[in-house]
Amino acid sequence: MVKICCIGAGYVGGPTMAVIALKCPSIEVAVVDISKPRIAAWNSDQLPIYEPGLDAVVKECRGRNLFFSTDVEKHVFEADIVFVSVNTPTKTQGLGAGKAADLTYWESAARMIADVSKSDKIVVEKSTVPVKTAEAIEKILTHNSKGIKFQILSNPEFLAEGTAIEDLFKPDRVLIGGRETPEGQKALQTLKEVYAHWVPEERILTTNLWSAELSKLAANAFLAQRISSVNAMSALCEATGANIQQVSFAVGTDTRIGPKFLNASVGFGGSCFQKDILNLVYICECNGLPEVAEYWKQVIKINDYQKSRFVNRVVSSMFNTVSSKKIAILGFAFKKDTGDTRETPAIDVCKGLLGDKANLSIYDPQVTEDQIQRDLSMNKFDWDHPIHLQPTSPSTVKKVSVVWDAYEATKDAHGICILTEWDEFKKLDYQRIYENMQKPAFVFDGRNIVDADKLRDIGFIVYSIGKPLDAWLKDMPAVA
Ligand code: UDX
Numbered sequence: 001m002v003k004i005c006c007i008g009a010g011y012v013g014g015p016t017m018a019v020i021a022l023k024c025p026s027i028e029v030a031v032v033d034i035s036k037p038r039i040a041a042w043n044s045d046q047l048p049i050y051e052p053g054l055d056a057v058v059k060e061c062r063g064r065n066l067f068f069s070t071d072v073e074k075h076v077f078e079a080d081i082v083f084v085s086v087n088t089p090t091k092t093q094g095l096g097a098g099k100a101a102d103l104t105y106w107e108s109a110a111r112m113i114a115d116v117s118k119s120d121k122i123v124v125e126k127s128t129v130p131v132k133t134a135e136a137i138e139k140i141l142t143h144n145s146k147g148i149k150f151q152i153l154s155n156p157e158f159l160a161e162g163t164a165i166e167d168l169f170k171p172d173r174v175l176i177g178g179r180e181t182p183e184g185q186k187a188l189q190t191l192k193e194v195y196a197h198w199v200p201e202e203r204i205l206t207t208n209l210w211s212a213e214l215s216k217l218a219a220n221a222f223l224a225q226r227i228s229s230v231n232a233m234s235a236l237c238e239a240t241g242a243n244i245q246q247v248s249f250a251v252g253t254d255t256r257i258g259p260k261f262l263n264a265s266v267g268f269g270g271s272c273f274q275k276d277i278l279n280l281v282y283i284c285e286c287n288g289l290p291e292v293a294e295y296w297k298q299v300i301k302i303n304d305y306q307k308s309r310f311v312n313r314v315v316s317s318m319f320n321t322v323s324s325k326k327i328a329i330l331g332f333a334f335k336k337d338t339g340d341t342r343e344t345p346a347i348d349v350c351k352g353l354l355g356d357k358a359n360l361s362i363y364d365p366q367v368t369e370d371q372i373q374r375d376l377s378m379n380k381f382d383w384d385h386p387i388h389l390q391p392t393s394p395s396t397v398k399k400v401s402v403v404w405d406a407y408e409a410t411k412d413a414h415g416i417c418i419l420t421e422w423d424e425f426k427k428l429d430y431q432r433i434y435e436n437m438q439k440p441a442f443v444f445d446g447r448n449i450v451d452a453d454k455l456r457d458i459g460f461i462v463y464s465i466g467k468p469l470d471a472w473l474k475d476m477p478a479v480a
């Protein structure tokens, strides 16, 4: 029986391994992590991540051919294939600070693999790491190998949170990069056979190591660029009276462009986009390509601009001050159907409003109070470390309360900011909400999900990203 071990039971490792276990009953899959609470949660009814469809997959396989454990060394020792899916934070100090990936966790995982291995292994890079990381890891492994042969493969993950299970069941493609030696090709074939249990052969692409790694960064940079492009257009729409949804639709009907990923928003978030672009920028700079680096940097700059533009709209609309006003924040996760808050635009928007002394009342169906307080008190790059190494006991931000109901959050509020496109926010009783708010009552829709005309009929002053402005807002121009 082939044995797989995955180091890192996070958003990538957990769902990916669960689906491999489901689709390959003949393979034994162990997911290991240094975090005891995380593994305990994977072994309980309350999984550590919220992902539609994940519960059912885990229930079916756990204890059969899927195991979650903190015994990292035992499972690595036994495995034929080791996936490494550990944190790759942005460096905060030293060479490449603010851009380059900090490979501390990857390096320690590689050294541990070399230490405990007594048989040949395939080591698969699964987390997003910069181009040429595989080479560094290969060096660590071979220099500590004691005669054992390691083959390193890069198998970047393309799943999106909220649709992870669907994406894993029906991937657009599976990409596997390997060495162009006979041993490298053999390893590549072994991993290909795992995916071939459910993915059509023509969708399993094989490349050299560096192409696979760069493709991941490139794909995320292209996707993020679409959002920054449409967000840049949204500012122009507001200034001219065009409607971004009409513009996006018209642009997307061109088959060369396509309709997906053209929704204007308060900004993109998530664990990948910003980090991957920063890596790309760093790699370009290191390779003497400052113009290319500058080009990609702009995607992040527009994203930051979009978030501060939103905050400015809120403040300027409300008589240029939100000091001591109650602002309801609906949605904190970086997108719907996930409880993940990594790099969520809500962090910068909330910090911006707190900077103007607002009182925030936050509701998100999947994010806990502890997580929100942690996010609002954490430094920029601290989020991407194993949880037990993150700053402990966050000092609670006093002007923030977290509630478990949208009606509670909006009660007596002066304004509402919708920051995540949760379906339930479309179906709220806005008449009831209006009646319980201070007047004039404002809605700032950062995701374009409410029916602005209906809300205006109720009496709200509504701001929708990239749409023709209310007369009220026109008189109060917001310049970032
Ligand atoms: C992304 C990639 O899609 C995935 O392939 C990769 O493996 C990891 O990074 P993810 O971060 O989970 O996945 O979410 P994604 O759906 O890409 O959304 C990223 C951000 O962009 C979210 O904040 C989302 O709200 C925002 N977004 C997306 C928009 O603002 N407008 C859009 O049209 C689409």
Ligand code: ADP
Pocket: 007, 008, 009, 010, 011, 012, 013, 032, 033, 034, 035, 038, 072, 085, 086, 087, 105, 108, 109, 127, 128, 271, 385, 386, 387
């Ligand atoms: P991703 O979104 O890439 O899956 P996560 O942060 O959700 O990232 O998951 C990474 C996991 O890797 C964390 O649960 C962390 O505890 C774990 N981890 C980090 N370093 C090691 C290590 N050396 N051995 C085992 N697990 C590790």
